[in-house]
Amino acid sequence: MNRNILLLPGDGIGPEIVSEAEKVLRLLNDSLSLGLTIDHALVGGSAIDEHGVPLPDVTLDKAKASDAILLGAVGGPKWDDLDMAIRPEKGLLGLRSNLELFGNLRPAILYPQLADASTLKPEVVSGLDILIVRELTGGIYFGQPRGVRVLENGDREGYNTYVYNETEIKRIGRVAFEAAQKRGGKLCSVDKANVLEVTVLWREIMDELAKEYPGVELSHMYVDNAAMQLVRAPKQFDVVVTGNMFGDILSDAAAMLTGSIGMLPSASLDERGKGMYEPCHGSAPDIAGQGIANPLATILSVAMMLRYSLAENKAADLIEQAVSDVLDQGFRTADIYSEGTTKVSTVDMGDAVISAL
Amino acid sequence: MNRNILLLPGDGIGPEIVSEAEKVLRLLNDSLSLGLTIDHALVGGSAIDEHGVPLPDVTLDKAKASDAILLGAVGGPKWDDLDMAIRPEKGLLGLRSNLELFGNLRPAILYPQLADASTLKPEVVSGLDILIVRELTGGIYFGQPRGVRVLENGDREGYNTYVYNETEIKRIGRVAFEAAQKRGGKLCSVDKANVLEVTVLWREIMDELAKEYPGVELSHMYVDNAAMQLVRAPKQFDVVVTGNMFGDILSDAAAMLTGSIGMLPSASLDERGKGMYEPCHGSAPDIAGQGIANPLATILSVAMMLRYSLAENKAADLIEQAVSDVLDQGFRTADIYSEGTTKVSTVDMGDAVISAL
Numbered sequence: 001m002n003r004n005i006l007l008l009p010g011d012g013i014g015p016e017i018v019s020e021a022e023k024v025l026r027l028l029n030d031s032l033s034l035g036l037t038i039d040h041a042l043v044g045g046s047a048i049d050e051h052g053v054p055l056p057d058v059t060l061d062k063a064k065a066s067d068a069i070l071l072g073a074v075g076g077p078k079w080d081d082l083d084m085a086i087r088p089e090k091g092l093l094g095l096r097s098n099l100e101l102f103g104n105l106r107p108a109i110l111y112p113q114l115a116d117a118s119t120l121k122p123e124v125v126s127g128l129d130i131l132i133v134r135e136l137t138g139g140i141y142f143g144q145p146r147g148v149r150v151l152e153n154g155d156r157e158g159y160n161t162y163v164y165n166e167t168e169i170k171r172i173g174r175v176a177f178e179a180a181q182k183r184g185g186k187l188c189s190v191d192k193a194n195v196l197e198v199t200v201l202w203r204e205i206m207d208e209l210a211k212e213y214p215g216v217e218l219s220h221m222y223v224d225n226a227a228m229q230l231v232r233a234p235k236q237f238d239v240v241v242t243g244n245m246f247g248d249i250l251s252d253a254a255a256m257l258t259g260s261i262g263m264l265p266s267a268s269l270d271e272r273g274k275g276m277y278e279p280c281h282g283s284a285p286d287i288a289g290q291g292i293a294n295p296l297a298t299i300l301s302v303a304m305m306l307r308y309s310l311a312e313n314k315a316a317d318l319i320e321q322a323v324s325d326v327l328d329q330g331f332r333t334a335d336i337y338s339e340g341t342t343k344v345s346t347v348d349m350g351d352a353v354i355s356a357l
Numbered sequence: 358m359n360r361n362i363l364l365l366p367g368d369g370i371g372p373e374i375v376s377e378a379e380k381v382l383r384l385l386n387d388s389l390s391l392g393l394t395i396d397h398a399l400v401g402g403s404a405i406d407e408h409g410v411p412l413p414d415v416t417l418d419k420a421k422a423s424d425a426i427l428l429g430a431v432g433g434p435k436w437d438d439l440d441m442a443i444r445p446e447k448g449l450l451g452l453r454s455n456l457e458l459f460g461n462l463r464p465a466i467l468y469p470q471l472a473d474a475s476t477l478k479p480e481v482v483s484g485l486d487i488l489i490v491r492e493l494t495g496g497i498y499f500g501q502p503r504g505v506r507v508l509e510n511g512d513r514e515g516y517n518t519y520v521y522n523e524t525e526i527k528r529i530g531r532v533a534f535e536a537a538q539k540r541g542g543k544l545c546s547v548d549k550a551n552v553l554e555v556t557v558l559w560r561e562i563m564d565e566l567a568k569e570y571p572g573v574e575l576s577h578m579y580v581d582n583a584a585m586q587l588v589r590a591p592k593q594f595d596v597v598v599t600g601n602m603f604g605d606i607l608s609d610a611a612a613m614l615t616g617s618i619g620m621l622p623s624a625s626l627d628e629r630g631k632g633m634y635e636p637c638h639g640s641a642p643d644i645a646g647q648g649i650a651n652p653l654a655t656i657l658s659v660a661m662m663l664r665y666s667l668a669e670n671k672a673a674d675l676i677e678q679a680v681s682d683v684l685d686q687g688f689r690t691a692d693i694y695s696e697g698t699t700k701v702s703t704v705d706m707g708d709a710v711i712s713a714l
């Protein structure tokens with residue numbers, strides 16, 4: 001069985017970390033005969049520089065033809081003054097929406113070896129293992145109408161539309177209920193149903209779905225309270241499901257609870273399980289090109305890819321075990337370094353994972 | 358000079374905590390001859406029970422005629438199944454919007470006496486003193502159109518509108534720049550300008566305003582990053598300004614960093630400095646009527662009222678000093694209790710403040 005994998009290194013530290021992940025992927029492809037064909041393309045700022053647009057047709061065509069995609073990160077100050085329509089982020093948003101990658105899975109896991117890295121007290125976060133399920137192709141990110149207009153009195157006015165229909169809510173709801181079923185059986189749906197009508201509908205649909213998943217205990221929480229509870233007692237959560245904008249905010253807060261966002265992978269899936277995989281962190285332009293970025297989130301994204309899109313659980317397990325091994329061996333990139341451990345470069349960390357494999 | 362103060366106890370623990378704050382206010386009114394006339398009215402669930410609506414005309418009329426308002430909290434499970442249009446929250450939102458209380462000041466301060474209460478490590482939060490300035494009468498909370506409609510295919514669709522015009526942005530911007538001028542001189546404006554057009558306008562206006570406040574250093578941050586930075590390194594912030602929805606989320610997260618949300622007051626001001634003052638915490642229906650709620654946030658809200666709306670700085674200072682004194686004396690309500698301190702009831706805590714005064 002031949003499968004096509006597309007690598008999109010992107011901007012900033014993207015190329016450095018994707019290249020380490022590629023080493024890992026190629027090793028497993030050869031040793032386990034996975035039958036993967038690996039290709040590359042440009043997206044984001046690097047695509048703007050080369051083609052004038054953040055998502056060139058050739059990239060989108062390759063993405064559509066692939067079975068899974070690995071993305072580094074996009075964006076950087078170089079492109080910050082561009083009009084929003086042609087900024088690097090539009091490349092990412094364009095991929096999500098064109099490929100209908102509506103189901104975004106963002107785990108926030110505290111690695112026992114890195115417990116000290118958290119800014120929270122150990123007893124509050126030890127053993128933390130949350131999964132945030134974020135809707136990724138709808139909501140206010142894509143709602144119409146949107147723009148800036150001039151009012152009769154000459155004032156400018158900016159506007160966006162927060163919109164969800166029941167089909168969109170149901171399909172992300174199912175992803176979340178199924179994830180909760182496989183995990184701890186608890187699902188918390190986050191909304192602002194005391195103020196926003198769109199989330200009143202969200203809550204109703206989640207309640208309807210709950211009847212189909214009797215093994216899952218559904219609760220509801222307002223988004224302001226959820227932001228508080230993540231700081232107060234994050235271990236109360238198992239799976240959290242929410243819309244695009246709230247998910248953007250809460251998943252970043254949840255990731256930061258672990259103190260090691262350089263360790264966290266993510267998956268964005270379509271209806272059939274095809275997916276784009278990327279680290280939770282950004283393109284970190286300030287440290288790009290220095291060879292110090294942490295490649296582990298990207299390497300763990302490869303593990304997610306193998307598990308969710310390629311049904312290669314064994315290969316995925318091997319990667320996760322290897323990452324745990326290199327942490328046990330004391331190897332740390334600068335972002336997770338602490339006294340008594342061995343500080344290594346991006347490439348060294350990639351090599352350490354290869355050795356562990 | 359006679360001034361009218363309206364007390365709105367509201368629901369849940371609201372009546373208990375407002376009654377302690379009233380004791381403090383009356384004491385200072387008498388001893389310092391402040392010339393305050395104190396009246397009461399119903400809002401939220403208690404108004405629904407009595408009048409069928411969360412914001413009766415008599416309450417709104419009294420609110421309009423007053424120089425400052427002290428609110429306890431609104432809402433509770435008893436009214437959760439009501440239609441959104443007549444829920445307790447609508448009373449609060451109606452007051453904010455009818456009185457044009459657009460400028461919401463939410464301090465997040467860590468009291469040295471309560472440093473242990475935070476879930477964050479002491480070095481991350483010690484000395485924390487952030488002011489979140491939240492726009493309170495616009496944005497997606499009030500944007501039109503809004504609702505739930507049925508699409509041609511029979512699907513329901515929910516929608517809300519996130520909208521700001523430049524006048525609204527400018528006036529909240531000025532509140533924030535002026536606050537930053539009086540404090541540490543640093544203002545961080547939070548938006549999602551890489552995705553939402555309405556916040557592109559927001560960012561532009563903040564940049565324009567910055568020219569008028571050369572003493573203030575303005576920075577911009579995306580809301581997802583802000584949620585992360587609040588967890589990672591909250592002391593980097595001095596004043597934060599943002600819209601209604603992002604402000605709701607971030608101010609709750611920031612408050613929780615202190616671990617003692619029962620200590621945090623807030624102010625909501627109109628163009629002329631008239632204001633409504635309330636604790637940052639909610640109506641806590643689970644502990645209502647037990648006499649264990651913490652009245653200090655409400656008592657500190659009285660201090661804010663005296664300072665911002667009544668120009669009685671001396672009286673405000675006295676209250677803040679008295680609160681600090683009772684903490685030094687070791688008095689704690691259940692929410693901030695720790696070993697070695699003295700656990701007291703709501704009324705005892707109010708009495709302790711009175712004695713300290």
Ligand SMILES: CC(C)[C@H](C(=O)O)[C@@H](O)C(=O)O
Nearest residue numbers: 075089092093248551552581
């Ligand atoms: C880069 C940006 C458009 C993106 C988002 O807001 O979705 C990022 O923050 C993310 O969470 O993947």
Ligand SMILES: CC(C)[C@H](C(=O)O)[C@@H](O)C(=O)O
Nearest residue numbers: 194195224432446449450605
């Ligand atoms: C009760 C609710 C409508 C309110 C809000 O969302 O503004 C509350 O959360 C607050 O922050 O004051």
